[in-house]
Amino acid sequence: MEKIYQGKTKDVYSLGKNEILLQFKDDVTGENGVFDPGANTVGLRIEGAGRSGLKMTTFFFNKLNSLNIPTHFIASDLDKVTMTVKEAEVLGKGLEVICRYRAVGSFLRRYAAYCEEGQALDSFVEVTIKDDERGDPVISDDALAMLGILNREQYTELKELTKMICGIVKEELAKKDLELYDIKLEFGHDKATGELILIDEISGGNMRVYKDGKYVAPLELEKLFLS
Template sequence: MKIIYCGKTKDVIEGDGATHLYFKDDMTGKDGVFDPGENQVGLTVTGSGRSGLAVSRFFFEKLEANAIPTHYLSSDLEARTMAVKSVTFFGHGLEMICRYRAAGSFLKRYGAYANEEQWLDGYVELTLKDDVRQDPFIGKDALILLGILNEAEYETVVRLTKQISSIIKEELLKRGLELYDIKLEFGRERDTGAILLIDELSAGNMRVYKDNEPVAPLELEKLLLDDHE
């Protein structure tokens, strides 16, 4: 296996003719406190990598059953690896945030107008992956003008974001959990150019609440998978 990219919470490795994601025990946050909205490693929690992979596998399999195009191929929980399709990115990386309730950076930016936990009805925001510039938000017109994607691709990623987020929201609701927001990433399949959901689908990129209290990342796996065979 050869490491081709070292990320904050995952490494991209190649071997046996395939691409794999290795899930680390590092988590995003600040001052030792987990926060899926941060773009820096804030803490290391033993078992979080395996947990994140288990939750990701659960959701990717649900999406596959709903004919959603993703990069997921298979996973090995003990090795903490996920085999994925080879992709290219929109620019240097484009993330979609689907928001159901006002929290995190949305509340920091719009707190003069929005109330905490205000219903946002699946509002979608787009950000560029750029640690130096703190992952700036960007609109449709700028994305097209800068050649990051075209209008048809924009409509596709927004549609898929809403569809995927709704499926995940409903799965969580079955277990008495509420999805406040989720961050998704898309790319193009290298061989076909098809738009795919990429990255992971774990507590590391979503805010989930139970009885109006935030659910910790490792707790999400227990609540979600304890009754799943």
């Protein structure tokens, strides 16, 4: 295998024939030793986080694939903590798409003058640029189009797919009395077909979930959800 990228929470290897191997790590994003799914730096290392993330990711990608929602998922190996996926081309130089159901995190920090912590939001979708140096700035649909990153039709497709996927995740979590506050997704174009597909992962490491009004940490979330 050829290592082609070393990420914050995963290392990426080429398998050839438009297939990629993702090696999940125990590093999670955050600041000052506190986990934060919206942070752009590795904040701490939690033993078992990689396997925990892969277990949840496998569940959700299998669910989405069964519903014919386009993803990059092919298979996973929990023992090796790896996932085999279709090779995809990222949007621009990398975008993150956040769907918010409650006002927390960076949304609350930005708009606290207009909302209260935990205030309900109507599946609010926002896009940020993956750019550590500039703090992953939020970008509007107008700017995406003007900068040649996504045209209007592509943005609409991205937004609709995000709401659909996050709605499914939210419903599955609710079955275990868990409430999704926000979730961060990534998308790309299937290198073989050009289709817009969900990439990366769906796990406690890229979402905020609460139970009975209390935040649930990623490893605890996996245990509660998959028990």
